[in-house]
Amino acid sequence: MKHSSEKHLAQHGIHPTAMRLLVLEYLLDNRTAASLGQLEREFYRSDKATLYRTLKTFEKKGLIHGVNVGGTTVYLLCRENCSEEGHFDVHPHFFCTGCAKTICLSQAKMPRFDLPEGFDLHEVNLILKGRCDECAG
Numbered sequence: 001m002k003h004s005s006e007k008h009l010a011q012h013g014i015h016p017t018a019m020r021l022l023v024l025e026y027l028l029d030n031r032t033a034a035s036l037g038q039l040e041r042e043f044y045r046s047d048k049a050t051l052y053r054t055l056k057t058f059e060k061k062g063l064i065h066g067v068n069v070g071g072t073t074v075y076l077l078c079r080e081n082c083s084e085e086g087h088f089d090v091h092p093h094f095f096c097t098g099c100a101k102t103i104c105l106s107q108a109k110m111p112r113f114d115l116p117e118g119f120d121l122h123e124v125n126l127i128l129k130g131r132c133d134e135c136a137g
């Protein structure tokens, strides 16, 4: 486990510090999104600024992507070939109102939007809300 996490970081050109490994393993184990607030509660002994920098480094290096859900940014692991060169995870996300988890809908196609002439699209933040399989039953 630890070895593969180190490899995962190395593949993205991230030096594996103890904090970075802890945060990555938390995100891997959790299998859902985590916000900075959640991480602060999980690693309450750690310096908040270090946690924040860890997330920013991961995001910059293409390891995670942030999604704004109801005013809170949550971070999810990238599965596409994201790197420092750029992110390719343009997909909708699903927010479960039952258990408050956010997941990537990597297979879902993004709708195409016809913009007025001269408009330049930078980002599409598409969040679907509903209940996940565990909560719907």
Ligand SMILES: [Zn+2]
Residues within 6 Å of the ligand: 062, 063, 064, 065, 078, 079, 080, 082, 086, 087, 088, 089
């Ligand atoms: Zn990405």
Ligand SMILES: [Zn+2]
Residues within 6 Å of the ligand: 096, 097, 098, 099, 100, 101, 131, 132, 133, 134, 135, 136
């Ligand atoms: Zn749920």
Ligand SMILES: [Zn+2]
Residues within 6 Å of the ligand: 065, 076, 089, 091, 093, 103, 104, 105
């Ligand atoms: Zn995603």
